[in-house]
Amino acid sequence: MQQVVDERKMMGDFILTGSAQLELVSSITQSLAGRVGRIELLPLSESELIQANKLPNSLAEMLFQGSYPAIYDREISTNDWYTNYVATYLERDVRQLIAVRDLVQFQRFVKMCAARSGQLLNLASLGADCGISAVTAREWLTVLEACYLVTRIMPYHENFGKRLVKTPKLYFLDVGLMTWLLGITEPQSLETHAMRGAIFETYIVSELVKQRYNQGQANNLYFWRDNVGHEVDIVYETAQGLQAIEIKSGSTFAPDWPIAINKWCRLAGEKALSPVIIYGGNENYERENYKVTSWKNI
Numbered sequence: 410m411q412q413v414v415d416e417r418k419m420m421g422d423f424i425l426t427g428s429a430q431l432e433l434v435s436s437i438t439q440s441l442a443g444r445v446g447r448i449e450l451l452p453l454s455e456s457e458l459i460q461a462n463k464l465p466n467s468l469a470e471m472l473f474q475g476s477y478p479a480i481y482d483r484e485i486s487t488n489d490w491y492t493n494y495v496a497t498y499l500e501r502d503v504r505q506l507i508a509v510r511d512l513v514q515f516q517r518f519v520k521m522c523a524a525r526s527g528q529l530l531n532l533a534s535l536g537a538d539c540g541i542s543a544v545t546a547r548e549w550l551t552v553l554e555a556c557y558l559v560t561r562i563m564p565y566h567e568n569f570g571k572r573l574v575k576t577p578k579l580y581f582l583d584v585g586l587m588t589w590l591l592g593i594t595e596p597q598s599l600e601t602h603a604m605r606g607a608i609f610e611t612y613i614v615s616e617l618v619k620q621r622y623n624q625g626q627a628n629n630l631y632f633w634r635d636n637v638g639h640e641v642d643i644v645y646e647t648a649q650g651l652q653a654i655e656i657k658s659g660s661t662f663a664p665d666w667p668i669a670i671n672k673w674c675r676l677a678g679e680k681a682l683s684p685v686i687i688y689g690g691n692e693n694y695e696r697e698n699y700k701v702t703s704w705k706n707i
Contacts, residue, residue, distance in 0.1 A: 518539040527611050584612040
């Protein structure tokens with residue numbers, strides 16, 4: 410292929426696709442460096458589902474189904490599809506990449522990652538809960554990241570006069586896979602589920618990551634949290650300043666929602682842009698110095 414590319418000098422002559430990064434596949438010895446343009450494609454974005462007229466009617470259905478194309482391409486049970494996806498991809502292909510001998514242990518690890526989506530990542534605690542060392546947990550997590558199953562959001566580096574948490578947060582990149590791993594079998598359960606907040610936050614963060622990848626940008630999202638627990642879910646830098654996003658799963662506005670972002674704005678000062686609250690309702694409006702945006706209009 411390298412010879413053909415060098416001889417023909419045609420851009421876009423070949424499309425190479427795969428579910429894992431090429432660096433993980435040891436049998437590939439030629440990277441085609443300088444000859445390829447790499448595009449990272451996650452499951453369907455919300456805007457793609459809207460354009461295809463496939464966006465689920467309710468938030469609970471969206472969180473339950475997730476965004477893998479096959480679920481929207483054919484008449485298939487969501488539970489059946491995820492059951493087979495996990496069995497063939499996670500438990501066979503991904504597991505072979507790291508030569509895991511104990512399947513049960515690896516299954517527990519993946520499910521424990523799902524249970525920690527949206528939380529600060531503690532590798533020692535995660536490994537202990539799965540019966541493995543922190544080093545092994547780090548190795549397994551790196552492979553899950555390389556296969557686009559999870560991502561880490563790093564803490565924002567500027568402290569604005571406060572001591573900061575320096576631990577990253579873990580997120581699944583498809584909320585449907587996360588809910589399946591949590592044992593949720595019907596969308597109605599998500600209305601009152603104990604992890605509804607973390608599940609919704611995972612969905613919004615994954616959508617923001619997709620936006621960047623689909624524009625050919627790096628994942629430059631951060632979160633901000635100080636040592637006393639004040640936290641802003643997402644912060645990212647723009648040419649105009651710092652954009653803060655707070656994520657709330659509730660369907661109606663609550664007076665305490667802006668507390669964190671108001672503190673953030675006071676600390677960030679002139680660098681702070683008008684913050685945004687993304688919530689589980691259907692209306693879009695502005696309040697004081699921030700915008701409230703529906704999950705349908707990310």
